[in-house]
Amino acid sequence: MILETLQRVLENNGLITAFMFVGALVWVSYLISDKLTRGKVHGSAIAITLGLVLAWYGGVATGGSRGLSDFPLLAGVGLMGGAMFRDFAIVATAFGADVRALKSAGLMGAFSIVIGVALSFVIGVVVAFAFGYTDAIDLTTIGAGAATYIVGPVTGTALGAGSDVIALSVAAGLTKSVLVMIGTPFVAGRIGLDNPHSALIYGGLMGTTSGVAGGLAATDPKLVPYGAMTATFYTGMGCLLAPSVLYLMVRGIF
Amino acid sequence: MVIYGVALLSFCMLVGVLVGDLLGQVMQVEANVGGVGIAMLLLLLLSNLGGRDAALSPITERGLGFWSAMYIPIVVAMAARQNVAEALSGGWMAIVAGVAAVAASFAMIPVLAHFGRESRDDS
Numbered sequence: 001m002i003l004e005t006l007q008r009v010l011e012n013n014g015l016i017t018a019f020m021f022v023g024a025l026v027w028v029s030y031l032i033s034d035k036l037t038r039g040k041v042h043g044s045a046i047a048i049t050l051g052l053v054l055a056w057y058g059g060v061a062t063g064g065s066r067g068l069s070d071f072p073l074l075a076g077v078g079l080m081g082g083a084m085f086r087d088f089a090i091v092a093t094a095f096g097a098d099v100r101a102l103k104s105a106g107l108m109g110a111f112s113i114v115i116g117v118a119l120s121f122v123i124g125v126v127v128a129f130a131f132g133y134t135d136a137i138d139l140t141t142i143g144a145g146a147a148t149y150i151v152g153p154v155t156g157t158a159l160g161a162g163s164d165v166i167a168l169s170v171a172a173g174l175t176k177s178v179l180v181m182i183g184t185p186f187v188a189g190r191i192g193l194d195n196p197h198s199a200l201i202y203g204g205l206m207g208t209t210s211g212v213a214g215g216l217a218a219t220d221p222k223l224v225p226y227g228a229m230t231a232t233f234y235t236g237m238g239c240l241l242a243p244s245v246l247y248l249m250v251r252g253i254f
Numbered sequence: 255m256v257i258y259g260v261a262l263l264s265f266c267m268l269v270g271v272l273v274g275d276l277l278g279q280v281m282q283v284e285a286n287v288g289g290v291g292i293a294m295l296l297l298l299l300l301s302n303l304g305g306r307d308a309a310l311s312p313i314t315e316r317g318l319g320f321w322s323a324m325y326i327p328i329v330v331a332m333a334a335r336q337n338v339a340e341a342l343s344g345g346w347m348a349i350v351a352g353v354a355a356v357a358a359s360f361a362m363i364p365v366l367a368h369f370g371r372e373s374r375d376d377s
Contacts, residue, residue, distance in 0.1 A: 171344020
């Protein structure tokens, strides 16, 4: 009876359960960071990685598409980590951002978005070609997926690609997003990601809002507004370029 | 009051998302174009408006500061709801495409950052 009541209380107060759960997860992560890595790996990097591992487990265990939040008990995690709260918190980080840094790197940031979309797209197309795809629509859809997991299906649907290819493009985009979250803190030092200027360029090149949000949180939260600022234009730019200019280029070659 | 800060933040986000959605419709793409970025610029603009006289009171700022501080926990929740299982089940091609795109983009950052700084020094 106690267990049933507890379960009902936790499920009925999903968002509050999520606050408690995430709080515990963050606490464990900082403990691991402190004791096992002596602070070398940042606590938030561990928390995000643990989150992804749990999301993988949730997906495998429930067969759903929303990771850990497909467990009814943790449905609130889906709300807390959904686009609404994510974007709200990202906007909040802008408060106190350095306006001069944004202005001075503005043009370079815009430039990096175009380069970022084109670069990921070309690499996606090349990889798809190497794996035996030769149809221009298939190649374009997978290339678009390598940009973000939203650009892929939008482009594939616009061009009339098969659902199997669209699913592949989503998988490519998801892989990119997950890797950006985990990988950023490890390469940040080597690629000079330690100032607003390079963070703006990083956001424009990576483009995945979730990836950039997670990657910068694990590296240096102070850089979040700069990276998020450019990343937020990337998906729109990708949806604009991939089914049009980039598709025509692919069709011209293949 | 704390709610003034939260309301200001909400106003900025809603205006940004609205403008981003309209931009997407004008550009005929099925996506929000820069909504969050526009919201951030609007917040910077409004919170710096009027200089010292109209500056936000410290309590109003706490309404903004709370959500800014909630950023990392929210990102952790975001990580926990990603479709990781599907990313890994897409097969080697999807994984190779994702990994290669990330590696190339990382490698490009120092190049663009360097280029950007040089052109600024010249001007």
